[in-house]
Amino acid sequence: MTLRHIPDTLHYGAPKDPLRTEFDRRSGHFSMAENHYHRDYELYYLFSGERRYFIKDSVYRVQAGDLVLIDSNELHKSGDSGVPDHERIVLYFSPEYFAELPSEERDLLLAPFTQGSPLIRPNLQERLRAEELLTSLLAELHERPPGYRLRMRHMAGELLLLTARCFLRRGPVSLPEPTPVQRKVSDAVRYINAHYAEPLELDELSKRFYISRSHLSRTFKDVTGFGFAEYVNITRVREAQRLLRETDLSVTSVSELAGFDNFSHFGKMFKRLSGMSPRTYRKLGGTLSESAFDRPAAPSE
Template sequence: MNLGTELTYGNSEDLFFLEYNKRKGHFTMSIDHIHGQYELYYLFSGERQYFIKDRTYPIQAGDLVLIPSNELHKTSDTGVPNHARIVLYYNERYFDSFSKEEAALLRSPFLGLRSVLRLTHQERLRFEQLLYGLLQEVQEQTAGHELPIRHAAAEALLFAARHMINSKPEPNEGSSPPSPAAAKAMEIASYIAEHYREPLTLDELSRQFHLSTSYLSRTFKKFTGFGLTEYIGITRVKEAQLKLRETDERVTEIAADVGFESLSQFERVFKTHVHLSPRDYRNQYGQKR
């Protein structure tokens, strides 16, 4: 089946949408690192580095990656060119059409201990058959194509859920022991996740971890895909999103609580990563009280 280099179905406003890309050369994910959809990522070929929350995973062809909604993540280059991948996105409202028990099962892959599922050869063949059938429907768009697309979207989640139930491997399946430099980058990321409310600068972190500023900055970027200042900002924005959705706290108070020095800095960084102002985000996603 000739899929070309890119296919899409739907958009971020839909209950379900997908992206397929076959990329030549080297590629690192751009700035959109947090979104409200659940994300199922599958790598057909090549290899990638996937940073999720505060941990880096080496991803190889045949790996299935599961990202909860509003979780910080980014893929980056490993030095090996060319890769093909598909990403399925599920809006929270996607699960409303199922019974309570069915919705819990389909959502369960995103709520477990593992972010990466490494498929066996037989599992990979079966899952890729499902995905290629889905992509064929997207590409050809014959009469009634939306029916098998909806079916395949749910079947992909069911496949992941059953894999997690039946295999019972160790947490963080698909990862390998990190190098000392990668382990240090993840240690720094974990520290930032715990101390994001505090003033954090490159100089302060360099002293904290007994590293030169240039080495810390270079190593963190290499193994997470993020610049240090970018990661600190995104971590604070993620926490601010939670407060905007679930509390009535004033925007100025939220800005200070998550570590921003000023309201203007908060609004600028928030809009950079979320593409909405904090107030517009609350109006759109906040709980109705």
């Protein structure tokens, strides 16, 4: 079976499964509408088209044949690059998927997710092998013969190994120098990531990075896909989630340490972005099911 015989959409797995898969063939221009991060490690492969991808604090132009490796809990958002139509597959691997492996194998498979640039550009031979594995995986999912889940898990593991070996041979892609505007926005993002617990105002950052308030607001959205206030709130909620998972601090203390100066605002933002209250999140052990970060993205308006 070739890729053109695969339906336009195929999804596999529930939120708590060790392996989940999403394939989508999209026509026209498309950008993710949802803020997005999750505890799973994400492997993204672009069969055709071109995408713009904001990950952590930088923007990457992804072309057909590229692999994108996104670390656990890393903020990311894909957007339109100006080129219509694309086909992509995403594999989500839970931390538990790797926890069962011997430490040497776990470190090997996780290396591309945690070191350097998230973008890997396989050579032609590696690309053909990756597409062979992925197309076979999708064919199994589409046809569902006996044992298809077992074969899907096997091929997903083989793809991880192929990716790790590709990374070890050549490392991440050397990207072109960012434009002065992109560099300023990346600097602003890094500043927010480091100072989320402090008051953060657009006026202050515009002075710090020598760029007008209106220009910073516009270019921040253009480069990252997030509004300034939206990104600050996401960063603070992510930290609050971490504190709720990893400490016994009171919810009020968590709110303050994450940078919220108003407890009511904290509660509203947390519920809006996480899909549940801080106390419910802690009670469930920090597991998001149908939150804003895990729902399939809808087309932008």
